[in-house]
Amino acid sequence: MRVLIAPDKFAGTLTAVQAAEAIAAGWRRQAPGDDLDLAPMADGGPGFVDVLHAALGGELSAVTVSGPHGSPVPAVVLRVGDTAYVESAQAAGLHLTSGPSGSDSGDVGTGDAGTGHVETATSAGVGELVLAAVEGGATTVVVGLGGSGTNDGGAGVLAALGATADCVLDGGPAALAGVTSVDLAPARARLAGVTLVAASDVDNPLTGLFGATKTFGPQKGLAEDRIAEVDGWLESFAAATDRRTSLEKGAGAAGGIGYALLALGATREPGIALVAEAVSLASRARAADLVVTGEGAFDFSSRAGKVPYGVAGIASEALRPCVALAGQVLVGSREMRALGIESAYSLVELVGEERALGAPAEALADLAARVARTWSR
Template sequence: MRRVVLAPDSFKGSIRAADAASALATGWREVDPTADLVLRPMADGGEGTLDAFAAAVPGARRMPVVVSPPWGDSRDGVDAAWLLLPPTPDAPRGTGVVELASTSGIELFGDRREPWHASTVGFGEAIDAALTAGVSRLVLAIGSSASTDGGAGMLAALGARFTTEGDVPASLRSGAVGLRRMTGVDLSGLRPLPPGGATVLTDVAAPLCGPAGAAAVFGPQKGFGRVDIPEIDAILARYAALFEVDPATPGAGAAGGTGFGLLAWGASLVPGAAEVARLIGLADAVAAASLVVTGEGAFDGQSAAGKAPAYVSAVAAALGVPAALVAGRIDPRADTTAFAASVSLTELARAALPGSAGAPPGPASIAPALGPAEAALADPARWLRAAGAALARALS
């Protein structure tokens, strides 16, 4: 009996990792019902991290919390939750897992973007709730952010005081705009870390400023125009000078600089995919398998820098197990040589449109055309089932 590990990340804004793994499994079984399919949904610190922990840890409890929305001043709250993991010897009062994506994330905006006004206040409020509950340690997932506020909103929610000229309190609910006139910070009122500290899961190693920093690399996807990038980068540099933290620290630019804010609090940054993989026992599952299938919504140049599919393929390669990739879209410039097969649902859908040449797929892309691109976005589970069946036919 062939064992196949299904370890996709979430397809951002489309389908959760657990549901993606289930859809792939359903499609695989249609072709190969005897296969031993092991589902290990992955995450790298972004959307779906809370779900991955909840699925992997028996006794984990979601703790509801209402937090401020990420789009600035508003009376409306965001219904969210943090996760309480059961007590362990090194965390006798449990571990609190807080996800930025579900409290201050870009998915909360839908199709709109508010790059200058999005803040991390809600993320800080959720962390504050976990601290108030008395957790022994924190695990903080900071991917999928909407803001570029350097984590200032989060720090303000935890008790930091920011000021402008004349010692006037600065409003950090307004996001990056609030950093423009900031001249001082007082961290004396900041809530202390829990006894076991705070571990930050991130999927990028970017510094806070410069050509590889938060504004230059990630600003455009949050809505900043090209002309905005130099200004917001300069604002972040002035903001960083208020702290005794090196803005060039790898990961400081993660989540629009939230990594920097968490470093200022005293937290430790670690690669998110590696920590989640350790928790769910990915290496043990892959070691006993003959194939591992991973994936995400968009596989591009950033995917190799700490994203879940790249980490899963590295684990598989180290164990001598082939890996396959399924993604909604694969950037033609992205390196997919680590995968025995790759499936781009969007490109395959385009090939199936009326009038398409429908050329046979090459050796690196083995799925048949699955349907129009619009159908893929509207019903990702259906397309993933079809991709699972195609992989089973080609690789069994």
């Protein structure tokens, strides 16, 4: 039996590569004769560059950029031909701030040395990553969006690329209060001749009921009673910059970094589709008998551009069944099938939360072995 294993990361515990290897190890234990094809996936969030490097090869260049609160953080630029790939989470990720974990999903870490509140967190380091890619000779720069700990509308990105305003652009959303004028011309001039692609894992606009602040702000540490004011700052920023673009799908991705890129002329591409094409997932699914995917928390938000939904869609087009392994399964069977998943299996239900977090690779392998008993021939 041929099994395609295409999971996302299990946020906070396993990278996508580690998750795929753990699933394969458990599957082989139960069904050693099966032919396993490992295709770690990403949706634009954490792990985006690693997955693409594993699939495409290319050259990794180490750079140091500004973290969300000013301290230097390490990041990499992946260069494949004339195209460079960068990951917003490396420069502005939730793991670099003091915010709690959540969707737009990142991993919680210790934060950079100047860690502070989301209202003062800047995305400037992402702009520095784009600039490093351009200065390295790339004519196309693909920016993976997701897992951010910032909510500044991408103002920091614009500042790092040379935009100016009648306020401080790289001081977080609080610094945007009262903004009335933003000049994007210097940033656009700096990117002349460069094609920008925003690889987004969400469809949200920048502001409003479904915008970046309302949807993702609380998961980054923003108090409920601060949402309206912070969203108002981004409304003012959009009015001074490019109001129409702020309404586009993906403008609210990564706390508004998507908006900054779109305002500079970027095209938007779903991150899962970009990665699926890079790893030739469709042809690999057609060659398989079963597709296995997974992520840390499988819930109905997985429909919004997340890996399991994207992988299940490709499996469906190939007329192959798809099952999911997850840290937690938070949907019922009806919702599961609406997402294109035949069955979903919970790590926490099998081994308990303590072991799932304490020994995630071993626990995931155990779960995979159990699933293989049901699905392998």
